[in-house]
Amino acid sequence: MQIIIVGGGKVGSTLAEQLSKEGNDITVIDRRYEVVQNLLNEFDVMGIVGNGSSHKVQIEAGIENADLLIAVTGSDELNLLCCLIAKKAGNCQTIARVRNPEYNEEMRFIKEELGLAMAINPELASAVEMARVLRFPTAIKIETFAKGKVEVLKFKIGKGSVLNNIQVSQIATKLKCDVLVCAVEREDDVIIPTGNTILRENDIISIVASPKHSSQFFKRINIVTNQVRNTMIAGGGEIAYYLTKQLLNMGIEVKIIEKDKARCEELSELLPKASIILGDASSQQVLMEEGLANMDSFVTLTNMDEENILLSLFARRVSNMKVITKISSIAFNDVINHLDLDTIIYPKYVTSEYIMGYVRAMKNSIGSNVENMYRLVENKVEALEFVIREKAPVLNKTLEQLDLKENLLIGCINRNGEIITPKGQDVLKLGDTVVVVTTNTGLKDISDILRD
Incomplete structure (x- = not known):
């Protein structure tokens, strides 16, 4: 995809880095020469020094052929103006960062009138993430997939925990819990576990489960999950x-x-x-x-x-x-x-994740089938949600038949709202969505989970 980013600050540079890594053609516009130069030196992007709301500058950046313009300057009004001009000049999709709480009350009207694909408020998005954690204070981080039917929760194994020195394969039988451990952080290392991986005290682990099963799991390991008072x-x-x-x-x-x-x-x-x-x-x-x-x-x-x-x-x-x-x-x-x-x-990462989710959904309609993606461990582990479509190489095959890449596992299967914790004999069917957890970055299609 051809994407123009207006604003090379914290969010703009984060987006430029992540989107360029995923194979998109990125052009960054910023008024500051040194900002543009730094981005050109660090990432595989194009850069233009100028006013992103200028029709002439947008034309120079290739707005006529662009798929998406993302405006993340420090000014809400400038961001909205950039998007308005982009819609007229190139008829591309537009995303604006809008931070003023006064505009937040009118966001639906603004989006409809300006034809925005998305308006993202970093402060509100960060607050939503914080509130989610305070609802479930045991977790370090919580991400949701399958429209809230699947959660990926990260937490630390404390002193005296029943999980200390237990094999991953024993969790289901010993604790009678339908959850899957999908990542283990141990000091500086990150492990995509196998059934033989032994959990240790102070490990930070991520589990995949439905909200109901994750709640049962925490009760079985004697961890209180009530929200803070x-x-x-x-x-x-x-x-x-x-x-x-x-x-x-x-x-x-x-x-x-x-x-x-x-x-x-x-x-x-x-x-x-x-x-x-x-x-x-x-x-x-x-x-x-x-x-x-x-x-x-x-x-x-x-x-x-x-x-x-x-x-x-x-x-x-x-x-x-x-x-x-x-x-x-x-x-x-x-x-x-x-x-x-x-x-x-990190508000800049929260904002970029929201925008990255939309970009992947756009790419989904033109070939890629990534529905959703989160970074579980910064720059090390990704959790991606894929849709199984016709002609997919994994269609109607059992998991044990798949020659999966190393450091990759299928965390769960969502079949018409039923959440399945995958086992070797489970078959991937048309229309299923699956959550894949891996240290292999840049996966774009379900076929990418297989060895070459």
Whole structure:
């Protein structure tokens, strides 16, 4: 596909990297010469320095032959204007990043009037992900497939867990649970497990199951899955606003600590059922005075990544609560992953995943049959949802007949809403959707799961 990205910031560069890796022809437009030059040096993309809302610049970028334009500049209005011009100049699909909460109330109208394929709000999308984790605090991360009928949940094997020293193949018989372990993170290594893989304490594992079966699984391993009763939020920005609205609707008590008086007053009007505290969330004294040690959960949403990390580490030290850390810019993933931070949310990745999902759906209509994709372990493990169609090389074959690539497994089969945990004798039928988990990146078609 030919894709134009307007805006080379955090989200734009992430999209450029991911979309180019998947074989798309990418052109990035940005006003800043150094930004465009850096992208050209790092990734296999084209670049144009200029105003993305200019008809002339869009023509130069190839809008007349483009399949999709994605506008992710720092200005909502500029993004919408870019998309409007693109629809007139090239009649391609358009996606705009729109962050202002005022526009969020009118998003359906804006999408219809401007003909947008998607309008993505990074703060709202991040808040949705955080709320999902607080509903199920045992999990580090939760992804959904098959329209919510299948979940991929990541969690850590704690001290004294019944999963310690158990073989993966024994889980179904010993625990009588219909779940599949699809990935194991052990220190710096990531393993796509076989039945002989032995789980260990401190492993971070990902399981595939229906919501019903995952709930049964956690009960069998004596892990409480109830949502948190209350949460404290450090920082009162847009994500805090969206998250609090969702949590209050879930019956969760929320306390926000914000140091800007005007913002506190604004939040008090917008969120009358929440407790809004004027104070500096970076102060340990303030946090303790406001009852951090008695909270079920803590979410760090300040504008500084370093502050969010330190606050999260402090919270983990004073209480065994659920902690969510927002990281916007810091790129030291190897260092961060070795810290005891619990759940980390990167808004730029959340945004890019939403957009990548739409791009794959577009490609699905022109050859590829990837319905959905998530990265379970950053840049190491992908979970993809495929549709089994006519002439697929896996059609009407049992799983044990398939010569699958190494480091790849089929996590589940969705057959008309019935979720099947796959075994060797199961047959892939026309119309099935399957979730494939693998360390082999760039799979585009179900045939790619087979050895060459």
